[in-house]
Amino acid sequence: MLGKFMKILDMERSLSDPNNDIMASIYLLLAGVADTHSKVFIENLRNRNSEGCKVAEDLFTCLLRCSDLPGSYPVDETSSSITFGFWYTLQDDILSWQDTADYAELLLIIKPYYRELVCIMIRKAMYESSEENSTWTLDDKETFRCYRQDVADTYMYCYNVLNLEMLDILSTKLDEALQKCTVNRDHWNMIESCLHAFGAVAECIELENLFLPKLMITLKSIPYTDLHYKVLSSALETVGAYSEWLADHPDMLENVVPLVISGISNTEVSPSATMALKDLTHNCQKYLHQYAEHILMASQSVLQGGQLRLPERTRLMYSIGKILSILPVDSIMQYLQIILSPSFEEIQSLLNSQPDPSISTMLITRLKVISALFLTLHIQNKPASGVQQPLLVIGQNTMGLYTIIGTKYCNNAEVIDVLCGLLKHIVTTLMDDSKPLITDILNLVVNIYRETPQASVLGLSTTAMIDDVWTR
Numbered sequence: 153m154l155g156k157f158m159k160i161l162d163m164e165r166s167l168s169d170p171n172n173d174i175m176a177s178i179y180l181l182l183a184g185v186a187d188t189h190s191k192v193f194i195e196n197l198r199n200r201n202s203e204g205c206k207v208a209e210d211l212f213t214c215l216l217r218c219s220d221l222p223g224s225y226p227v228d229e230t231s232s233s234i235t236f237g238f239w240y241t242l243q244d245d246i247l248s249w250q251d252t253a254d255y256a257e258l259l260l261i262i263k264p265y266y267r268e269l270v271c272i273m274i275r276k277a278m279y280e281s282s283e284e285n286s287t288w289t290l291d292d293k294e295t296f297r298c299y300r301q302d303v304a305d306t307y308m309y310c311y312n313v314l315n316l317e318m319l320d321i322l323s324t325k326l327d328e329a330l331q332k333c334t335v336n337r338d339h340w341n342m343i344e345s346c347l348h349a350f351g352a353v354a355e356c357i358e359l360e361n362l363f364l365p366k367l368m369i370t371l372k373s374i375p376y377t378d379l380h381y382k383v384l385s386s387a388l389e390t391v392g393a394y395s396e397w398l399a400d401h402p403d404m405l406e407n408v409v410p411l412v413i414s415g416i417s418n419t420e421v422s423p424s425a426t427m428a429l430k431d432l433t434h435n436c437q438k439y440l441h442q443y444a445e446h447i448l449m450a451s452q453s454v455l456q457g458g459q460l461r462l463p464e465r466t467r468l469m470y471s472i473g474k475i476l477s478i479l480p481v482d483s484i485m486q487y488l489q490i491i492l493s494p495s496f497e498e499i500q501s502l503l504n505s506q507p508d509p510s511i512s513t514m515l516i517t518r519l520k521v522i523s524a525l526f527l528t529l530h531i532q533n534k535p536a537s538g539v540q541q542p543l544l545v546i547g548q549n550t551m552g553l554y555t556i557i558g559t560k561y562c563n564n565a566e567v568i569d570v571l572c573g574l575l576k577h578i579v580t581t582l583m584d585d586s587k588p589l590i591t592d593i594l595n596l597v598v599n600i601y602r603e604t605p606q607a608s609v610l611g612l613s614t615t616a617m618i619d620d621v622w623t624r
């Protein structure tokens with residue numbers, strides 16, 4: 153029966169206008185059988201000279217062809233996504249043999265399929281090289297975005313089988329793509345697809361000292377200004393994905409931190425750049441002293457420019473808090489004066505206006521941005537005697553503003569929710585050091601709750617009272 157299906161598929165593929173519905177129906181049937189009976193086919197593979205082994209090999213090869221259908225998904229074909237579930241099930245069932253004597257032999261049998269699958273997905277995950285004459289609709293682009301996420305998940309399954317062999321494949325493919333780009337810049341999409349693959353398997357990798365150092369050096373040397381912005385975007389996402397690995401290899405930071413700093417001022421890639429910076433400052437904080445001034449200056453410039461959206465500004469403030477926390481207190485206060493003063497001045501101006509939906513939205517935006525910094529601004533080592541935590545100083549100096557907000561917007565649940573989140577960040581970040589603020593915060597909580605009972609107010613009061621009890 154499999155042979156008949158394969159003949160039909162071969163015939164359809166040979167036509168200039170194949171019947172995609174017939175092909176999809178057959179592939180759905182075969183993928184369903186393979187997925188459901190994966191363990192049976194694995195058993196058949198162990199009997200190398202049996203008819204069952206031949207059937208299993210033919211079936212797996214057929215499903216590889218499905219994954220490798222010509223053209224781009226979803227505009228040229230819509231069937232290559234059918235096999236994703238099977239490739240997961242197959243690797244999962246193979247890994248269940250890990251504690252057996254046959255595991256090594258099974259890996260040798262199954263690895264060629266996954267090696268080929270990696271190469272196939274690099275091609276299938278490529279963007280169009282030119283978007284100017286694209287006929288893709290918005291729905292097509294969204295479907296392709298989801299498809300690439302499925303591809304990313306499947307890369308992880310491939311890594312589970314191939315391990316370092318997969319990094320070898322990706323490294324080779326990336327070198328090939330870079331070489332092609334020196335001749336024709338239209339091959340940028342292959343570079344991007346390789347970086348997408350590297351980023352997808354980051355969480356699977358723990359100790360690796362051969363391919364990843366080479367990758368970090370390569371990221372530094374890619375001619376981004378000559379290529380589509382999506383290459384830089386994927387490179388930044390890759391940096392963020394490997395931030396934990398970079399924490400164990402801080403000597404590699406010099407290759408990627410300048411790339412991230414330059415990216416935050418580029419509106420096309422600022423979402424990826426701010427995410428990468430957030431990951432780096434979270435995982436590599438103690439190794440970023442030498443880059444602190446450059447990061448803060450670039451961040452300040454971008455924030456003043458006003459071109460970032462709220463999510464990017466929030467992530468950037470999170471990173472600023474992390475970086476400030478490793479600086480001397482006097483430097484922290486100087487930077488805070490420069491970075492926060494405009495926001496608090498804007499809040500003061502907004503509070504002088506009559507509340508309306510637009511004013512509330514602007515107020516919420518500014519509170520969220522400041523709150524992100526408060527979440528991370530904390531000096532780990534106790535300041536010298538008589539020197540207060542910078543966040544405590546800021547909290548004391550701005551508590552009057554929060555009181556006015558609580559009074560003026562007590563009936564606006566969204567504003568109060570954000571305000572309570574900000575104050576909760578102050579308390580949880582400072583912990584014992586927040587004691588001088590607790591009384592003012594609890595008074596604010598009581599006044600708001602008396603006017604309009606809200607869950608967020610109760611949450612803040614719980615946090616404040618628990619902290620107060622622990623600091624007594």
